[in-house]
Amino acid sequence: AKEAGRDRWRRYESSLHSAVVERHRLRADLDRAIADEAFLLHFQPIVTLTDRRTHGFEALVRWDHPTRGMVPPDDFISVAEESGLIVPLGAWVLTNAVRAAAQWRIAYPEYETYVSVNVSARQFRTPEFAQWVLDEIDRMGLPPGCLQLEMTESLLLHDDGEVAAALAALRRAGVRIAIDDFGTGFSSLSYLRRLPVDVLKLDKSFIDTIASSTEQHAVVDTIVQLARILNLEVVAEGIETEVERDLLVTMGSKHGQGYLFSRPLSYRDASQWLLEDAS
Ligand code: C2E
Ligand code: CA
Ligand code: CA
Ligand code: CA
Numbered sequence: 001a002k003e004a005g006r007d008r009w010r011r012y013e014s015s016l017h018s019a020v021v022e023r024h025r026l027r028a029d030l031d032r033a034i035a036d037e038a039f040l041l042h043f044q045p046i047v048t049l050t051d052r053r054t055h056g057f058e059a060l061v062r063w064d065h066p067t068r069g070m071v072p073p074d075d076f077i078s079v080a081e082e083s084g085l086i087v088p089l090g091a092w093v094l095t096n097a098v099r100a101a102a103q104w105r106i107a108y109p110e111y112e113t114y115v116s117v118n119v120s121a122r123q124f125r126t127p128e129f130a131q132w133v134l135d136e137i138d139r140m141g142l143p144p145g146c147l148q149l150e151m152t153e154s155l156l157l158h159d160d161g162e163v164a165a166a167l168a169a170l171r172r173a174g175v176r177i178a179i180d181d182f183g184t185g186f187s188s189l190s191y192l193r194r195l196p197v198d199v200l201k202l203d204k205s206f207i208d209t210i211a212s213s214t215e216q217h218a219v220v221d222t223i224v225q226l227a228r229i230l231n232l233e234v235v236a237e238g239i240e241t242e243v244e245r246d247l248l249v250t251m252g253s254k255h256g257q258g259y260l261f262s263r264p265l266s267y268r269d270a271s272q273w274l275l276e277d278a279s
Contacts, residue, residue, distance in 0.1 A: 026079050029065065034088050038064050041096055042264035045273060046116065046235055046257045049245055054277045055235075055255050056114040056148065059097035060264045061089070081120055090123040095136055098147060100267055102140040108274055114176060116148040121155040130166040134173055144174030148199065151178075153185030156195055164195055171196040178235070183223060192230055200227050204238025207258070211243045224251045 033039065043057035063071040080086040094117050101115035123129065137147055149170065155163060156179065171177055178199035183206055202223060209216040220236075227234045236248050239258030248256060265273060 023079055026076060027083050027085075030063075030076060030080060030083070030085055030089075033063060033065070034085060034092070037092065038066075039089070039092060040064055040266075041093065041100065042266060043100065043115070043270040044257050044264040045262045045270070046255055047261050049236075049239075049249050049254060049256050052261060054111075054113055054274060056116055057101075057270060058116045058150070058257060058264075059093060059100070059118070061093050061118075077120070081122055084122065086120045087123050087126055090120055091132075093117060094119075094133065098136050098140050098142050100270075101146050102142045104271065104274060105142065105146065107271065111274060111277075112146075113274065114146045114148050116150055116176075116178065118150045118180065121151070124151060124155060124163065124166065130169045133170060133175065137175075144170075145176065148176035148178055150180040150201060152180050153182065153191075156191055156197075157185070159195075168196045171198070181237075183219070189226070192226075192232070197232065199233045199235055202234060202236045202253075204258075207236050207238045207240075207244055207248075210247050211241070217247065220248075220253075221251050224248075224253045228252065 040062050041059045042062055043059055045054050046056045046058060047053060048055050061073050061077075063073075063076055065071045077086070080089050097115045097117045101113070104111075104113060126132075133147075133149070134144070137144055167177055176199060177197045178201050179197055180201050181203040182200040184203045200223065202220065206216060206220050206223075210220050211217075224234055233255065234253045236244075236253055236256035237258065239245055239248070239256045239260045241260060244258075245256070245260060262273065
């Protein structure tokens, strides 16, 4: 038994070891990737649920890795957050998303659309973040209302006042503020009234079960009603079926994104999507 125990320990230790090595390697690769700008952005359309017209695009980062191919963000964002590399990476994402939106505005001036950018807590807490964002959109000539920032509830909950002040400054300038993955964190309804936000993004995990679970259906229905009372926009994530879309429309949720409408698109394909939608 003792032998077996030792064996198990050794196996555990070695798998732990390889996980650590793996993260280490990823970190080193990521370091280089930031220097080489080996990232690209995809854009997922956010649509009006009734007529499917484009409301905006969410910018989603991908890593074009020399040997691993296209690495999805779930495999590297947490490493980037731990190491602090999320700060330069996040800056690259924001600058390029703003540039894309500015180009779309020039190409399709009659078509109002915004770009929505994911912002990590660590990035948001860097000094002068709000001013830097405003400088970037100004430099690229993008109206503030054409930019939305998505952040998670945890950032908003553990606030020391600085986060709220930065959010207020951005919002005063006209930037849209969204709470991402709404409902998955330690939601406290009181902060919704307190904080300057415009949009609740309902996490995909809620949408997945609205058709099969009456309980989940009731939860989503309640959030949509709450949002209406608080004058917040709701964007439902991860809509994959017509049934899900219909249920959300019935509840009064106006906007959403998901494979039912479109997967995240390359810049070119997103431009084409806009062109077809605008005509
Ligand atoms: P998220 O912010 O919740 O983004 C939505 C994710 O759901 C995206 O995955 C999107 O491709 C996926 N998705 C959209 N519609 C559907 C659907 O109908 N079905 C399914 N199964 N999935 C759908 P993606 O692009 O792999 O991104 C994963 C997460 O990585 C994002 O989750 C976000 O938290 C993070 N992320 C992506 N880009 C950035 C970034 O630039 N900065 C930061 N900080 N995080 C990012
Ligand atoms: Ca998001
Ligand atoms: Ca989500
Ligand atoms: Ca997220």
